[in-house]
Amino acid sequence: MRIPFLSPRPPTVAVVRLEGPISARAGFLGGLNLAGLAPVLERAFSLKGASAVFLAVNSPGGSPVQSALIARRIRQLAAEKKLPVVAVCEDAAASGGYWIACAADEIVADAASIIGSIGVISAGFGFQEAMARLGVERRLRTAGSEKATADPFLPERETDRARLEELLQDLHEEFKSWVRERRGGRLKAAETELFTGRFWAGRRGLDLGLCDRLGDLRSEAERRFGPKVKLVRVGGKRRRFPFSLLPSGQALAEGALAAAKERAAWARLGL
Structure with missing residues (x-):
């Protein structure tokens, strides 16, 4: 009996899309945090026959804590499953987005991608003069001299400013330590240039050692595994609400505020 020839299965790559700002509370508009991504990452690294996990990163940044948690979980799974991880930067892998990208073994970016922004930012408003005019x-009572630090309805105190600057410096050191650990000898410029919060286009980022090569997800997968590579996206699409479950007025207002914050985050990068 003649046995038909069975061609080998094409290589498989698990693809996880990391899109949007990084926030502990994602909301119904989406966003990135460990609680939402943990099961997606688990499935990606457990994909049967996978040769690698690709992270398609498209984020302007956000929460340092969630960025660190996501990045740490990626490294834990990579070590456990013994799979290489490649981050592919799309429009932007900036600030927290770059923090997550550094969890990969290699970083690939488009020539026009925005990468870097290795810094920490805090922004707010002061309403005390507006309140006085109105x-x-x-009326505020506290137990603890620093409990009302950075209250937007009170004049800014020098001690509050100094305390916030100290906190930002501590967070910045965590970010810098992570980049040093993950990129180390591949960085090609002085830290005084790279760690200022500045961001660059992908081609310049390559010169600085912030990424390893230029390309896109499909071309990088084919370069590594051949033209027959199979890309398997892991993770759901953005949630859609049926008419019977339309969000409340409060949720809509919160969603509008979240959308404005996201728009501001992208605008900071000129996108």
């Missing part, structure tokens, strides 16, 4: 009295 005749509104702020």
Whole structure:
């Protein structure tokens, strides 16, 4: 009996899309945090026959804590499953997005991608003068001299400013330590240039050692595994609400605020 020839299965790559700002509370508009990504990452690294895990990163950044948690979980799974990880930067892998990209063994970017922004930012508003014009009295009681630090309805105190700057410096050191650990000898410029919070286009980022080569997800997968490589996306699409489950007015308002914050995050990168 003649046995038909069975061609070998093409190589398989698990693809996880990491899109949007990074926040502990993602909301119904989406976003990135460990709680939402953990099961997706588990499935990606457990994909049967996978030769690698690709991270398609498209994020302007966000929470340092969630960035660190996501990056740490990626490294844990990579070590456990013994799979190489490649981050492919799309429009942006900036700030927390770059923090996550550094969890990969190699970083690939488009020539026009925005990468870097190795810094920490805190922004807010002061409403004390507006309240005075409206005749509104702020009544605040605390136990603890620093409990009302950075209260937007009180004038900014020098001690508050110094305390916040100290906190930002501590967080910046965590970010820098992670980049040193993951990129180390591949960085090609002084830290005084790379760790200022500045960001660059992908081609310049390659010169600086922030990424390893230029390309895109499909071309990088084919370069590594051949033209027959199979890309398997792991993870659900953005949630859609049926009419019977339309969000409440409060949720819509919160969603509008989240959308404005996301728009501001992208605008900071010129995107």
